[in-house]
Amino acid sequence: MIVTTDSGAAMIVLGPNGERVRVRSLARRTMLASACETFDHLRLSPGAHHVIPGRPDTETVLHVLRGAAVVGQLSDAPVHLASDGDLLLARRGSPLHLEAGPLGAELLCLTLAVPRRRAGSRAARARRRAARRSRP
Numbered sequence: 001m002i003v004t005t006d007s008g009a010a011m012i013v014l015g016p017n018g019e020r021v022r023v024r025s026l027a028r029r030t031m032l033a034s035a036c037e038t039f040d041h042l043r044l045s046p047g048a049h050h051v052i053p054g055r056p057d058t059e060t061v062l063h064v065l066r067g068a069a070v071v072g073q074l075s076d077a078p079v080h081l082a083s084d085g086d087l088l089l090a091r092r093g094s095p096l097h098l099e100a101g102p103l104g105a106e107l108l109c110l111t112l113a114v115p116r117r118r119a120g121s122r123a124a125r126a127r128r129r130a131a132r133r134s135r136p
Helices: 121-134
Strands: 010-014 020-028 036-044 049-052 058-072 080-083 087-089 096-113
Touching: 020 049, 036 058
Parallel strands: none
Antiparallel strands: 010 020, 020 036, 036 096, 049 096, 058 080, 058 087, 058 096
């Protein structure tokens, strides 16, 4: 696990109207056995937009530290207004669209690797084990 404690190791993303999003990665996965993909600290300037991309094998948790943000997952899904202390769990694989409120927003974003499950995989493994045991 790579852990960052340096406050200068942040990336600044500028939007089309000059809004700023400051992203500082607190931790990133470097070991195969780790379930934590990323742990990021986000600071959005007032009105800033930011998209956290989703992947089918990850789930995202957002914790609002300060301010307010409008959070949506799909264009046809309802959006949620999140403010100080709110904790949001994103649907697996869906990108998160964030828009900071009039005073900006500060959030922690934890992205976790979630193993894919195939329907019937446990049953199939059990059948294979049973078949191996029944062989002479």
